[in-house]
Every structure is written in C-alpha cells, then in structure tokens.
Amino acid sequence: MRRIEKLKPDVSARIAAGEVIESPASIVKELIENSLDAGATTIKIALNQGGKSKIVVEDDGVGILFNDLPLAVERFATSKISDVDDLGHIGTFGFRGEALGSIAAVSRLEIRSMAREEAEGGLLICTGGKVELHRRINTFPGTRVQVEDLFFNFPARRKFLKSSQGETRRVSSVVRDYAVAFPDKVFTLMSEDRVIFSTEGNTEERTFLDILDKIWPSHCPIQQGKVDFVPVKITAFWQPLREGTRVNLTVFVNGRRVQDSVVRAAISSFGQAASGLWFVIVEVPPEDLDVNIHPAKAEVRFKNSGEIYKAASKLVEDMLMGSKQMFSIPLRPSSEGRPVLAQTEDDGEEPQKWERDLGENLGGNGPEEVHDTDHGETFLQFVDEDEQHVRFLGRLSSGYLLYEYSTNFVLLDPHASHERILFEFFLSRIRDGSRQNIYPELELPPSVSEVAREWVKILEEWGFSFKEREGVLYLSGVPAGISEKNLSPIGVLRLALDAAEKTAGEDLAEVFAEGLASEACKGAIKITKIIEEKEALALWNELFACKKPQACPHGRPTHVVVTAEDMERLFRRK
Known part of the structure; x- marks a missing residue:
C-alpha cells in the first residue's frame, strides 16, 4: 500500500486547483470516488436535512494508515501520484489531494479509518480545517467520513443551498449515476434513517438495466x-x-x-x-x-x-x-355536428377563474388571444347542424391541410390544431379531478418519490393518488384519460412535479398551466406527418368540438379561411 506523500512544489504548481465543494452533492461525489479508489465493494451514504446538517459516507475499502490521517486533510497531499509524469496517465478518480482538505475547511469533519495491515484504526476530527483530535481507536476496516454543519463558517455560501428535499434529490442523482456506472458495487442511500435507494451489486449484464428501471x-x-x-x-x-x-x-x-x-x-x-x-x-x-x-x-x-x-x-x-419505438397520439372519436362560418365575438360568458389564470399564464389576455391573419378575425365555430358539408382536398407540400367547406376553402395547421385538442382534453380531465386507478400500482423511483411527498396535497387535487408501504411510495392513481393518450403515468407525474418546483408553490393554475401546455406540444401531430383522409376529417371534427378552436394554447391560429368573397377579390372579379 502506497503512503500518502506531500506533493512536490513542481507537481502542485501544475495542478489547476479551485474550491470543489459547492453542495452536499459535490461532497458525496468526491467521497464516493475516494471509496472507489480505495477498492470498496460496499458504499453507504446517509443524509440529514439533505446533507446540510450531516453527511456520512462509509466504505469497506483499504482504509487510511493512522499516521497518514493528518495528511489526508491537507491540500495537495495524495496517495495517487507523486511525479509530474503521473499526470499524463491518471487511472484514479482523485489525484490532487484536494477533496478532504476542501471539505474539512468548510465543515466539522470526522474521519474514522482502519487500514487492513494495522491492528487498530484512527480517529481524526477537524473544525474549519483545523485538526483538533488525532488518536487511535477500535473500528472496522475501511473508512467512515462524517461531515457536519456544512458551510458553518461561510454563511454567504450556505444561504445558496437548496431546501432539504432539493439537496436530497441532488445527492440521490449522484448516487444513482454511480450505481449505474459501477453495478458491481453495493450502494445504499439513506435520508433521515430511511433507505431511499439501494443496489445489490453484481457483474451480470442485466444489472445496468435493473438499476435504470428503478430511476x-x-x-x-x-x-x-x-x-x-x-x-x-x-x-x-x-x-x-x-x-x-x-x-x-x-x-x-x-x-x-x-x-x-x-x-x-x-x-x-x-x-x-x-x-x-x-x-x-x-x-x-x-x-x-x-x-x-x-x-x-x-x-x-x-x-x-x-x-x-x-x-x-x-x-x-x-x-x-x-429501435421499434413509435410515437403516436390517437385522436378521440369524431364529434357530431358541423362548423359554420362566423365572425368571432365574445359570447358574453364570464370566464372561470381557472380559464383566466390559464390564459394569462400562456401569454394571452384572458382565456385566448388569437393572432391576426390576412383575413381578419374570420374563423370556424362549431354548431349542431348537419346540412353543411366538409371535404378533405389533400395535404400541401408545406404540411398544411386543405379542406372545402360550403363555398369556402380552409387551410388547417395540424400541429396547432392537435395542440388545442390535447390541451382541452387534459384541461377537462384535471379540472373535474376525476381519477383513474393503476393496476398494479407503480413503485416511484427515489428521484420522483422525494418530490412527490413534498407536493402530495397539490397532486391529489389534480387527480393523482399515492400509497406508501414500508417507506416506499407507490403511484396508485392518475388523472382520468391519461392512458387514452398513450402517456406514461410516471412521466406525467414528473411533468407536474417539474411545474410545481419551478413555481415554488404558486397558484395551482399557474403550476399546472406550464406543464399542460408543454405536454400538449410534445404530443401534438407534427406538421411533417403524412395524414390520410380519415385522420384529416377526424382532426377537423375534433378541433371544432373544442370550446376555443380558433388557436393553439400559445395563441397561434389553428386555421385560415379563404371565403368565396376572398377569391372573387383575388381574381379581380370584385
């Protein structure tokens, strides 16, 4: 086993150093890499308050010699390299000797370690980079690093840390990534004495996929x-x-x-x-x-x-x-009735608060803000009359769909139209709070469950439901209709959580409006898609069954009408 040595001045001068500790996640990353360099097969991480109050990383690696413990917290003291030439072929994770020294400088640090060739272990306690205690103790082979009161002596840095839940998620992301990259190692992550992620550790090919399936x-x-x-x-x-x-x-x-x-x-x-x-x-x-x-x-x-x-x-x-993966969002069955030409006007109905909030958050003045076109404000609106007739003429090379309707031509943007259809579909399902149960219930990945616990009341109002068994959170219900749209329940939950976090608990309408519009965009028919007559007519009927078919959720027109009068004018017959 190589001894820890103070780097020579010419080596340290060639190493561009800077403070590497930004958050609990960066500490955990450095300590995991130290454990891997030490040949550990089992690595345990425990957090309190997301690591802001305490981080413990324990491994079964080779350990640190008793006399080397004080050197371990000095900058540019390392067992990984000893010469300038070593910088050209570094095969370890750590090599600068900065990690423990940087951690010690901004926390209350305790290291317990026992090298396999020694009969006793050692204890080292540092506060703000100053060694306060170094003595022999009885301990297990390997190393246990405990970091408390992170940034206690740097309040300006501490105030930039996220909430406990936020820091836990960042640490969880780091641990999960290393678990995937090193499937032969046993990783365990605990938060507030509760296991939130663990792996078994083996070298089988399937292990990568098993871990990814969890996250x-x-x-x-x-x-x-x-x-x-x-x-x-x-x-x-x-x-x-x-x-x-x-x-x-x-x-x-x-x-x-x-x-x-x-x-x-x-x-x-x-x-x-x-x-x-x-x-x-x-x-x-x-x-x-x-x-x-x-x-x-x-x-x-x-x-x-x-x-x-x-x-x-x-x-x-x-x-x-x-890859055989196909992406398609099926349309709902065509609605009955036919649209008629009309000048858009306010129907006099006061929009509900939900609709006002949605309109404001999507950039409009109220529920909708329709962009002007060369044809003024002429749009098609839905009515229950059967004497009118629509005929699909074809798809233009630009991707727009051309219809003949009565004595008029209608150019329809399939992407914007489908956005509107999906938007109103999602909106109606979430507004009524209806729920669809999931069988079997889905175990939530740690990255999702930690956030879901924080926003559970909001999510339940939107139609989600959860069950918890033995500390594991399961998704048991989603807003009704999700399965009809070929959406992953956990994917939709992630979308709702992302929206909730961005707005830090603002009005519910604002929280979900962003996610709703975003999902509508992702699921909408692309303008490059080849559309057959049956699908084109279904799209027409679906669009004009919407409450606001004039524009997509972002305010872009869904269709343009060329009237008989317009054609007379274009050909100078009028």
Whole structure:
C-alpha cells in the first residue's frame, strides 16, 4: 500500500486547483470516488436535512494508515501520484489531494479509518480545517467520513443551498449515476434513517438495466448498445420518449461522471429521432484523456475527440436502426355536428377563474388571444347542424391541410390544431379531478418519490393518488384519460412535479398551466406527418368540438379561411 506523500512544489504548481465543494452533492461525489479508489465493494451514504446538517459516507475499502490521517486533510497531499509524469496517465478518480482538505475547511469533519495491515484504526476530527483530535481507536476496516454543519463558517455560501428535499434529490442523482456506472458495487442511500435507494451489486449484464428501471420512467423500453473502436469502447443505454423531448444525457468517462460536449454533439446530430434519456459509458486509455482541466474534475479532454465522435455516432445510428419505438397520439372519436362560418365575438360568458389564470399564464389576455391573419378575425365555430358539408382536398407540400367547406376553402395547421385538442382534453380531465386507478400500482423511483411527498396535497387535487408501504411510495392513481393518450403515468407525474418546483408553490393554475401546455406540444401531430383522409376529417371534427378552436394554447391560429368573397377579390372579379 502506497503512503500518502506531500506533493512536490513542481507537481502542485501544475495542478489547476479551485474550491470543489459547492453542495452536499459535490461532497458525496468526491467521497464516493475516494471509496472507489480505495477498492470498496460496499458504499453507504446517509443524509440529514439533505446533507446540510450531516453527511456520512462509509466504505469497506483499504482504509487510511493512522499516521497518514493528518495528511489526508491537507491540500495537495495524495496517495495517487507523486511525479509530474503521473499526470499524463491518471487511472484514479482523485489525484490532487484536494477533496478532504476542501471539505474539512468548510465543515466539522470526522474521519474514522482502519487500514487492513494495522491492528487498530484512527480517529481524526477537524473544525474549519483545523485538526483538533488525532488518536487511535477500535473500528472496522475501511473508512467512515462524517461531515457536519456544512458551510458553518461561510454563511454567504450556505444561504445558496437548496431546501432539504432539493439537496436530497441532488445527492440521490449522484448516487444513482454511480450505481449505474459501477453495478458491481453495493450502494445504499439513506435520508433521515430511511433507505431511499439501494443496489445489490453484481457483474451480470442485466444489472445496468435493473438499476435504470428503478430511476427512469416505467413502461418505456430501454435500448442498449455497444461499440468497440479500438482503443475506444462505448456502452449506451437509451430510453426513447415521445417526440419533442430533449436529450437528457449522463456521461461517464473512465468511471468519471463528467459533462462532455463530444458525446452530446454526436447524439444531438440525429435530431428528434434520438431524443430521450441517455446514459453513456466511455472507456479510453488513460494516456488519451486529460482529466485536469476543470477545478471539480467535471470535464475532460479527449486526445482524439474525432474518434470519440465517430464511435458515438456509429453507436447512436445502430441503436436508432434497431429501435421499434413509435410515437403516436390517437385522436378521440369524431364529434357530431358541423362548423359554420362566423365572425368571432365574445359570447358574453364570464370566464372561470381557472380559464383566466390559464390564459394569462400562456401569454394571452384572458382565456385566448388569437393572432391576426390576412383575413381578419374570420374563423370556424362549431354548431349542431348537419346540412353543411366538409371535404378533405389533400395535404400541401408545406404540411398544411386543405379542406372545402360550403363555398369556402380552409387551410388547417395540424400541429396547432392537435395542440388545442390535447390541451382541452387534459384541461377537462384535471379540472373535474376525476381519477383513474393503476393496476398494479407503480413503485416511484427515489428521484420522483422525494418530490412527490413534498407536493402530495397539490397532486391529489389534480387527480393523482399515492400509497406508501414500508417507506416506499407507490403511484396508485392518475388523472382520468391519461392512458387514452398513450402517456406514461410516471412521466406525467414528473411533468407536474417539474411545474410545481419551478413555481415554488404558486397558484395551482399557474403550476399546472406550464406543464399542460408543454405536454400538449410534445404530443401534438407534427406538421411533417403524412395524414390520410380519415385522420384529416377526424382532426377537423375534433378541433371544432373544442370550446376555443380558433388557436393553439400559445395563441397561434389553428386555421385560415379563404371565403368565396376572398377569391372573387383575388381574381379581380370584385
């Protein structure tokens, strides 16, 4: 076992250092990497108040020699490297000797450790970077690091920490990512003495998918792919979601959780076809990677970034070719009745508070704000008359749909129209609070359950229901009609939670308006979609069955009318 040594001045001068501790999550990241470097097979993390009051990380690694404990909290003291040449082929996570020293400087730190070759362990206590106690104790092999009162001596930094629930979620995200990247390790995360995430630890191929199944939305298939461009190896897991979602990417390079622009660029080059959740593991020779370019080691530089891009692009292409995932939102059955031409005017009905709030939050003046067109305010409105007739003429190359209605032509935007249909569908379901039970009940991933507990009263008003058994939260009901729209129950719950967090408990209408409009956009028919006559007529009937068919939720017109009078004028017959 190598001893911890104080770095030579010429080595430390070459290491760009900065404070690496920003939050409990960054502390947990550094301590997990220390445990992995120590060869730990089991890593336990416990939090109080999201880590703001206490963080404990315990492992069964090789431990720290008693005489080396004081050095462990000094900057630029490390067992990982000892020479300038070592910086060129770093194979460990830590190498600067900064983590424990930085943590000690901003907290009350206690380290209990026992090296396997020693009969007794050691205890080290620091406050604000000052060693207060160092003595021998009886303890178990491995290391236990306890961090209390984070930023107690830096109140300006402490005030920028999130709520306890928010910090717990950030830590949970870090732990889950490392659990996926290191499936052979046993990870346990506890919050307030309650287990919120754990893995069993094995090397079977299925382990990656088992862990991702716990943390990604349910009922969405996860694709797996590999590519081997010697010496580059890339493994990827992809959960394709519906059109309109962005690329949500987690990248590990040689075991490091990093933000990487090369892999992101490769995935993004495939556009919406590659949207969804990605977890990518890249392996390259240590000498082909520069890990010393970011103070928190959150970024890396590839020696041959072109090869990485090429390999990642090939992998994504192969996975897209093998994916059978289809995205479609079925229309409801056509409504009875026919629309008639009319000048839009206020029907004199006072909009309900909910509708006023929605209109204001979507950028309009009240429930709707219809953009002007070259034809003034002429739109089609729904009435129950059967003598009128509509005929679908076809789809223009621009994607707009052309109809003949009475003596008029109507150009319809399929995307904006479907947005309006979905928007009113969701709105009616959530307004009436109707609920649809789920069988079997869905166990919520830790990242979702922690937030759901915080907003449970709000969610229940919208039609969600929950059950808790043995500390695990289950989703037992969702707003009625969700299944009709081919939506993942947990995906919709995530959307509602995201909206709730952004508004920090503002008016309920404001909370869900953003999520409702966003979901309508994602699920709407794209203007590039080829639409057959039957579907085009169903879309027409669905649109004009809406209360406000004139515009999409964002205020864009759904259709434009060319009247017989307009045509007379265009051909100068009038």
